[in-house]
Amino acid sequence: MLGLGWICWALVVSVQGERVVASFNDGWSFQLGEVPEPARYEPVKVPHDWSVAFPFSTNGTGGCTAFLPGGVGWYEKRFELPPAFRGRRVRIDFDGVYNNAEVWLNGKKVGERPYGYIPFSFDLTPFLNQAGENTMVVKADRSAYMDCRWYPGSGIYREVQWVAHEEVYVEQYGLFVTTVSNERVRVETTLVNDSSQAVALDVEIDLQEADGRSAAFQVSSVSLAAGERKQVVAFLSLPQASVWSPETPYLYRAEVSVQQELNCVDRVATLFGVRDLQYDPARGFFLNGERTVLKGVCLHHEGGAVGAAVPDDVWERRLRYLKEMGANAIRTAHNPPSRAFLDLCDRMGFLVQDEAFDEWFNPKDKKYNFNQRVTDERSIGYSEQFGAWAERDVKAMVLRDRNHPSIIMWSIGNEIEWTYPRYGNATGYWNKPRVANYYWDLPPHDLATRKEIFEATAPGEHVLAETADALAQWIKEVDDSRVVTANVVMPSVSYFSGYIDALDIVGYSYRTVLNEWGGEHYPDKLIVGTENWPQWNEWRGVLENEHIAGLFIWTGIDYLGESRSWPKRSTESGLMSTAGFRKPAYWFFKSLWNDEPMVRLNTQRLIDSNYKRVNGEIVENPDNPRDKKWWWPHLKRHWNYDQHEPIYVEVHSNCEEVELFVNERSLGCRVPMESEDRMVRWSVPFAAGALKAVGRNDGQVVTEEVLKTAGEPVGIQLSPDRRVVEADGVSVVHVEAQLIDAAGNAVRHVDQMVS
Numbered sequence: 001m002l003g004l005g006w007i008c009w010a011l012v013v014s015v016q017g018e019r020v021v022a023s024f025n026d027g028w029s030f031q032l033g034e035v036p037e038p039a040r041y042e043p044v045k046v047p048h049d050w051s052v053a054f055p056f057s058t059n060g061t062g063g064c065t066a067f068l069p070g071g072v073g074w075y076e077k078r079f080e081l082p083p084a085f086r087g088r089r090v091r092i093d094f095d096g097v098y099n100n101a102e103v104w105l106n107g108k109k110v111g112e113r114p115y116g117y118i119p120f121s122f123d124l125t126p127f128l129n130q131a132g133e134n135t136m137v138v139k140a141d142r143s144a145y146m147d148c149r150w151y152p153g154s155g156i157y158r159e160v161q162w163v164a165h166e167e168v169y170v171e172q173y174g175l176f177v178t179t180v181s182n183e184r185v186r187v188e189t190t191l192v193n194d195s196s197q198a199v200a201l202d203v204e205i206d207l208q209e210a211d212g213r214s215a216a217f218q219v220s221s222v223s224l225a226a227g228e229r230k231q232v233v234a235f236l237s238l239p240q241a242s243v244w245s246p247e248t249p250y251l252y253r254a255e256v257s258v259q260q261e262l263n264c265v266d267r268v269a270t271l272f273g274v275r276d277l278q279y280d281p282a283r284g285f286f287l288n289g290e291r292t293v294l295k296g297v298c299l300h301h302e303g304g305a306v307g308a309a310v311p312d313d314v315w316e317r318r319l320r321y322l323k324e325m326g327a328n329a330i331r332t333a334h335n336p337p338s339r340a341f342l343d344l345c346d347r348m349g350f351l352v353q354d355e356a357f358d359e360w361f362n363p364k365d366k367k368y369n370f371n372q373r374v375t376d377e378r379s380i381g382y383s384e385q386f387g388a389w390a391e392r393d394v395k396a397m398v399l400r401d402r403n404h405p406s407i408i409m410w411s412i413g414n415e416i417e418w419t420y421p422r423y424g425n426a427t428g429y430w431n432k433p434r435v436a437n438y439y440w441d442l443p444p445h446d447l448a449t450r451k452e453i454f455e456a457t458a459p460g461e462h463v464l465a466e467t468a469d470a471l472a473q474w475i476k477e478v479d480d481s482r483v484v485t486a487n488v489v490m491p492s493v494s495y496f497s498g499y500i501d502a503l504d505i506v507g508y509s510y511r512t513v514l515n516e517w518g519g520e521h522y523p524d525k526l527i528v529g530t531e532n533w534p535q536w537n538e539w540r541g542v543l544e545n546e547h548i549a550g551l552f553i554w555t556g557i558d559y560l561g562e563s564r565s566w567p568k569r570s571t572e573s574g575l576m577s578t579a580g581f582r583k584p585a586y587w588f589f590k591s592l593w594n595d596e597p598m599v600r601l602n603t604q605r606l607i608d609s610n611y612k613r614v615n616g617e618i619v620e621n622p623d624n625p626r627d628k629k630w631w632w633p634h635l636k637r638h639w640n641y642d643q644h645e646p647i648y649v650e651v652h653s654n655c656e657e658v659e660l661f662v663n664e665r666s667l668g669c670r671v672p673m674e675s676e677d678r679m680v681r682w683s684v685p686f687a688a689g690a691l692k693a694v695g696r697n698d699g700q701v702v703t704e705e706v707l708k709t710a711g712e713p714v715g716i717q718l719s720p721d722r723r724v725v726e727a728d729g730v731s732v733v734h735v736e737a738q739l740i741d742a743a744g745n746a747v748r749h750v751d752q753m754v755s
Contacts, residue, residue: 018264019169020084024092024160028077036074036137045729046075046160049153051142052307056569062146062378063563064366066570070145073155075138081130085164089194090124091172092136095158095339098308100141106134114385116140116152117301117335118393119400121172124162146366146379149358150300150571151560153308158338167195169266170256171229173399177254177272178481182288183241185274189232189256193224202259203232207252215241215252243288244273244405246328249349251405271346273405279483279505281526285408285549287351293542294351294550295593296329297322297575298531300559301337304570304578307560312340313732317721318580319348322556325575325586326593331530331552334358334414334487336397345406353485353507353530353552354401355411356394356471359383361462362419383419391474402479409482411530412471415489415509417499420464422457426450426493439629440513443492450493465498472502487530495522505549507531512541519547528552533629534575534585536677539592553589554630573630580734584635584652591654592678597702599653599695602635606646606683609633613646618681638748639707641686649682655695655702663689711741713750 029041032050051068061067081090094101098116102109105127113120128134142154163172174190187205200223207216216236224230242250251271258266278286285292303310303318322330329351332341336354345352358364363383394412401407417423424430428445429438436444443450472484483504491511494500500522507530508514518527529551532538542548558574570578575586587600610626610633611618620626626633641647651658653672658680660667670680684691688709695703721734737754739747 018166019266019268020082020164022082022162024077024162027079028075028156030076030155031074032071033074034072036076041074041076044075046156047158047309048075048155049157049307049309051151051154052305052309056567058566060145062367063565063568064146064149064379064561066151066560066563067566068151068560070142070147070154072143073140075136075140075156077136079134079136080132081128081134085162086130088125088164088166089169090128090162090164091121092124092160092162093119093121093172094156094160095119097138097140097156097158098142098152098154099144099147100139102139102141104137104139114389115382115393118396119158119336119339120396144378144380147381148561149364149366150562151302151308153302155309157308159340166265168193168199168201168224168258168260170258170268173402175254175256175268175270175403176479177270177403179274179276180235182243182274182276183239184235184237185254185272187234187236187254187256189234190229191222191224191232191258192229193226196226198223198225199260201265203234204257204259205234205236206255206257207236207238208255209242210251210253212253238274241274244275244346244349245287246292246349246351249273249347249405251346270403271343272403273346275405277408277482279526279549281524282547284526284546285528287408292328292351292550294329294528294552295327296331296351296353296550296552297327297556298331298333298552298554299556300333301335301341302560304558304560304580310338310341311730311732312344313730314580314734315341315344316348317734318557318576319344319350321576321580321582321586323348323350324594325582325590327556327589329353329550329552330556331355331411333531333555336401339400342401342404342406346404350406351408352404352406353409353411354397354407355414355487356397357382357386357390357413358415359419360386360390360413360416360464360467362460364419390471394471394474395478398475398478402481407482409505410475410479410484411507412468412475412484412486412502414487415531416464416468416486417488417490417494420460422454422459423464423490423493423497425457426454427490428453439510442513442517447496451496454493454497463498465502468499468502485528485530491518495525500525512538515541515545515548519545523547534573534589534632535628536588536592536679537628539589583632584650585632588652588679591652591672595654597655597695597697599651599655599658599693599703599705601691601693601705601707602637602650602652603639603641603691603707604633604635604648604650605641606648609648611648611681611683613683618648618683636748637707638746639686639689639691639709640749643686643688645686647684647686649684649691651680651693653680653693653695655697657696659694659696660684661690661692661694662687664692708745710745710747710749711743713739713747713752714742715740716754717744717746 025046030044031040056067100114102112110122140155171190171192176188178186203220205218209215255269276288302308303314331353332355366379485505485507487507487509488494489509506525506527509531528549531554532551534553555574557576558572558578560570562571612621659669672678691707693705717738717740719736725731725733
């Protein structure tokens with residue numbers, strides 16, 4: 001048995017020149033209820049997810065959101081203005097409040113934001129008491145407790161900060177750095193003059209190396225009339241720049257100082273990376289001139305037991321394991337992530353597809369995830385707000401995130417065609433009787449028939465292609481340095497409907513069967529697998545087709561929600577568990593994506609496996625075939641069975657040859673590259689002792705792994721992932737607990753309560 005615990009122990013004030021940026025996470029109180037009562041507030045620290053603190057239950061919950069409750073939450077914070085904030089413009093930044101946030105200050109409504117995954121800000125200046133106490137109240141409304149197809153969390157679940165600056169300042173997200181070439185960058189600074197007087201300014205730009213040394217410096221002079229907003233653009237050279245890549249995630253710092261009469265009136269800074277992105281429809285994705293295949297995973301935003309308010313250290317451990325596996329890319333399914341998550345991707349070297357929405361005008365069914373047009377008051381989602389908020393929300397995502405070098409593409413939506421019936425009708429896959437399998441077969445109708453059926457079906461109130469075009473254009477208005485994609489689930493119709501015309505890159509959702517077809521019929525669009533099964537066939541589809549830029553496995557990590565039946569609370573398609581334990585699929589993809597020699601042993605009773613022994617060979621059992629989609633067999637990591645019982649042994653390895661031993665007796669060699677699915681297998685009569693796999697390259701042993709028969713558990717081995725942790729209220733140490741026997745062997749065949 002293996003267990004995991006979290007130990008959490010608080011954060012941040014930073015001052016940038018004349019601007020003050022400070023954490024606003026402390027000092028909050030919280031209560032649940034339709035109407036707040038002053039006496040019921042209890043202290044909390046944000047980020048805070050109230051739903052995950054409740055027990056799992058079927059009462060007033062749904063499987064889509066992990067059988068955890070919603071409700072209406074109220075946050076209150078009483079504070080006085082610090083001296084550095086008085087007499088200045090004050091803004092508050094929420095990185096995410098789920099859901100339907102409303103904010104009041106001193107009894108007056110400041111604003112609202114329905115979409116729970118999007119950052120938003122308000123100018124507090126007109127509402128503040130310069131002297132004395134201020135009271136802020138934030139309402140988060142998740143009365144629709146099945147408002148998402150996965151677990152979203154509830155409340156102020158991301159960071160909050162506030163900012164004080166003068167009337168002449170750099171606009172929020174107004175510093176934008178882009179790479180012109182690997183030795184030249186463009187710096188765009190948006191200045192605002194909210195004073196009643198014209199001003200003359202000097203804008204100093206300092207590009208700094210990672211160690212703080214200045215790498216380039218430039219000064220521009222500009223004048224602003226009263227009330228004017230103006231962009232200042234400068235080009236700076238960085239000779240022999242260190243480029244950003246997954247292998248070398250080098251970060252520069254751009255600092256902009258705004259000087260008025262030799263006084264600094266504002267100073268802002270951002271990290272950025274120098275990198276060149278190129279997309280070739282015939283040859284794939286190129287980073288800094290080198291073809292780079294995307295070895296990606298899809299990730300939801302929550303962190304398992306900690307819910308949606310995920311400490312940075314939890315994400316760091318998860319991402320570190322994915323990096324060790326060989327992954328170099330992440331798709332943020334199906335919503336914008338936190339700023340802190342993207343900061344980690346920048347530092348650790350991940351390529352990111354930043355996704356905006358799971359639904360547009362038409363709702364998806366959250367309750368059963370099947371009939372995509374069914375909804376009720378319990379499952380009202382973003383589609384209700386899309387028309388009024390989509391432009392503001394997608395631009396907010398891009399403006400906040402556009403300086404992150406990790407982001408290489410924007411996604412405007414996930415599998416949107418499901419909610420537009422004319423798309424599915426035109427494919428022909430769901431005709432009665434069925435003549436083709438959607439997952440494994442080419443479209444049953446020819447192009448002319450698909451077009452005829454599509455045109456004969458009323459488009460409905462909203463035309464998908466027109467919405468896609470609007471979303472793509474809104475993104476380009478604030479960032480034209482990256483491409484736009486979407487997770488397209490019916491490309492055989494979307495190519496000609498106008499939907500894909502709005503995209504720079506086509507994202508295929510479980511459409512590996514169309515890899516060659518898409519390249520042949522629509523060669524002007526690069527394809528990337530934006531959602532793929534964790535199977536060899538999916539990766540082979542990338543290796544065999546140069547016009548496929550890579551893939552994103554569903555999913556890198558198990559996630560809460562999207563469950564159809566109690567008591568199952570999570571979806572287990574991940575390469576890792578919600579606790580961050582690495583599953584067999586993880587090690588299989590490590591054997592495909594990481595060149596460091598490795599072997600990984602897995603065992604299972606042959607009778608429980610998907611295989612049987614026929615004439616001395618291990619073949620798939622047609623009566624119990626292996627799943628070819630999301631689910632992997634429940635393979636074990638132990639060597640404890642009944643004596644002489646037939647045991648199925650599966651080894652994942654990137655070595656040229658693998659030899660298996662039981663108690664030092666060889667059971668022969670296998671070659672992974674000669675296996676149809678790149679795994680090697682044996683059927684072994686169990687004998688207590690040791691099972692060993694040896695990996696060889698060029699005839700030399702380069703790695704091995706041993707599973708030993710364990711005795712009864714007599715102790716627990718605790719393994720922390722760090723020895724020193726900051727007592728700051730936010731840092732985390734993960735402690736793995738492993739049962740061991742008297743000889744110190746891991747006991748993995750026993751599930752035992754520990755007290």
